[in-house]
Amino acid sequence: MPTLWLAICLMGLAAAGYHLGRTRALASAGGDVRELHSLPVYYGLHSAMSVLVPALFVLAVWLLVQPVLIDRQVFNGLSTATAPDVAGGRLVMTEVRRVADGLDLAVSRGALSSQDAEALDAERTDLRALLGGVGVALGADVQPDVLNAAQRYRALTSTGTRAMQAIVLGLAVAGLFWSLSRSHKDFRARNVVEAGVLALLLLAALLAIFTTIGIVLSMFFETTGFFRLHDWKDFFFGSTWAPNFRGDSELSILPLLWGTLYISFVALLVAVPVGLFAAIYLSEYASRATRALAKPLLEILAGIPTIVYGLFALLTVGPMLAKVFAKGGFLGVEWMAGATSVLTAGLVMGIMLIPFVSSLSDDIINAVPQSMRDGSLGLGATRSETVRQVVLPAALPGIVGAVLLAASRAIGETMIVVMGAGAIAKFSLNPLDSMTTITTRIVSQLTGDTDFSSPETLVAFALGLTLFVLTLGLNVLALYIVRTYREQYE
Known part of the structure; x- marks a missing residue:
């Protein structure tokens, strides 16, 4: 059966x-x-x-x-x-x-x-x-x-x-x-049924916790196997990422971490201003009809699959930047060798994060009591002064938390980076250079015929655990800021 x-x-x-x-x-x-x-x-x-x-x-x-x-x-x-x-x-x-x-x-x-x-x-x-x-x-x-x-x-x-x-x-x-x-x-059937439903609800709540613990433990055990085969000093403090599956690999996370943070920084430079200004306009200046139309259209961006964003980066944004910064383009100097770069991935990832920042910021700004706006306007302040000196300071902890959550989302992105940033692990300040991230290398190391007894494969679990700790730290920091500095309004 x-x-x-x-x-x-x-x-x-x-x-x-x-x-x-x-x-x-x-x-x-x-x-x-x-x-x-x-x-x-x-x-x-x-x-x-x-x-x-x-x-x-x-x-x-x-x-x-x-x-x-x-x-x-x-x-x-x-x-x-x-x-x-x-x-x-x-x-x-x-x-x-x-x-x-x-x-x-x-x-x-x-x-x-x-x-x-x-x-x-x-x-x-x-x-x-x-x-x-x-x-x-x-x-x-x-x-x-x-x-x-x-x-x-x-x-x-x-x-x-x-x-x-x-x-x-x-x-x-x-x-x-x-x-x-x-x-x-x-x-007493009602008492027994309600106690049973309460137990089921508790089990559902614990299931998410146990799942997270299971994920962490599975990565932790594989990571310990990696560090038995590879020196942890090279992993955390080395400067080269060069896996070759011949026993003499250099597997340092620092070039990958640099690429991850650099691309995420460029993405936040795009997403935070645009998303925050969009939230301010929709919550403070837009009419009800405009808000009802613009907010769903803006949030459609959140529903687009990341592979589509990756194709957009590969076929549109990358070639466009290459035409501008290639040899004979901007100032007649070859700034960009190909279509993949930190700027390509950062721009497209920033577009993807705009609805994330705008929606969270919009909800936070709308949570500020209307009485504070009315009081500021009653004292003679203009609407822009009210937004700048009353609304934004009151909503600032929540906005900072939203930005940190967006940063966690950017750090964990894979497809856009794979198709838009390239696959070169290196240190560079030039945003037009190709780089790679931790998530991209995890996919690469676990693709194809994998031998789980080699450090070149097990390093993917060490990278994943490090990435988990990094994003968890950002989420905890965002939660701490929101809970510590938020204002309680009647």
């Missing part, structure tokens, strides 16, 4: 539980709702939750844990010749899962029976010829150890899935009968 059908069965049992729980509670009160402790809907919800919550919890945990345990068990059964180390084992396990999926697909399409799939000869089996007729492309001949591991993987997965279905359905049925046994007029 597929997982989807299992979920549909659980929903059906929950619906039946809702009806039966509600009906049983009413029957115990002789059909008089006033005799019940809680409204009938709570008895139905209690039965439905008793069916769904334990079953779905076990289903979710099982789906997360089962692949890990099966991978570990199959991996331990591989010979050292097939999987000589952890990195090689990862590649072999990828092949094992691919072959197992191919066998499952062949069985589902009728090219093989389930018994034939289990009894395949492990001696020089050519699965490409065997399964090519049903469109199952498995590449070259499969090694005997890999085929045996794939068959074991299928068997363990099948056994685990059947056990999961039995246990989940058993829990759902047990929860249904248990809830029905408690559905009588004196049962």
Whole structure:
């Protein structure tokens, strides 16, 4: 039974539980709702939750844990010749899962029976010829150890899935009968349901926290593996980024960090003035009709995919700047060698950040009480003086926080930098030079055939963890500024 059908069965049992729980509670009160402790809907919800919550919890945990345990068990059964180390084992396990999926697909399409799939000869089996007729492309001949591991993987997965279905359905049925046994007029169904909903809300709140912790830990463990293979002094204090996958790489983050901060700075030079002035106009000067039209049009920029901005930088902004600053252009001097540069990526990224800055700043400016504006105008100040001397100082902490959040967004951008800034890691103050950023190098180091035992691949996790700490620091600083210096108005 597929997982989807299992979920549909659980929903059906929950619906039946809702009806039966509600009906049983009413029957115990002789059909008089006033005799019940809680409204009938709570008895139905209690039965439905008793069916769904334990079953779905076990289903979710099982789906997360089962692949890990099966991978570990199959991996331990591989010979050292097939999987000589952890990195090689990862590649072999990828092949094992691919072959197992191919066998499952062949069985589902009728090219093989389930018994034939289990009894395949492990001696020089050519699965490409065997399964090519049903469109199952498995590449070259499969090694005997890999085929045996794939068959074991299928068997363990099948056994685990059947056990999961039995246990989940058993829990759902047990929860249904248990809830029905408690559905009588004196049962405090409302209290139990509200406590259960509160627990679910708490779990949802904790889920985001646990996800963040999991992301950090996963990067941290891989980063420790990198620093066991590469000197941390070269990473943090070196001056060259030159990975070559030959064991003598120079992997310093400083050139990448410089490019990241330089491009983000140029982007903020574009986004902050334009976004802030747009927010001031929309909140203080624009009529209601103009605001209703201009604000949605401005925020459309936030919905454009970053790959589109990257194409805009590559095909429009970059060539335009190259024509202006190439040889024979501005002052007859070749300032710019190609279309990719810090200025190209910074300009386009700044355009992308404009709605981010303007929307946050607009909300913050509108939060300033109208009475402060009226008082300033009543004392004889002009509208511009009121904005400059009253509104902006009152909204300044929030605006600073918005700028720092925009900086975090700029630091984490990838596609615009890949297509607009180039791929050269170096120190330079010239905004017309090509540079690269941390995010671009992470993509580059993890693209293609990766060997997770080499520092040239593991460095991506060290870069990611460093980037995470940097953006987290900016977010914490923005939150601190807003909470410390904001004014509380009646």
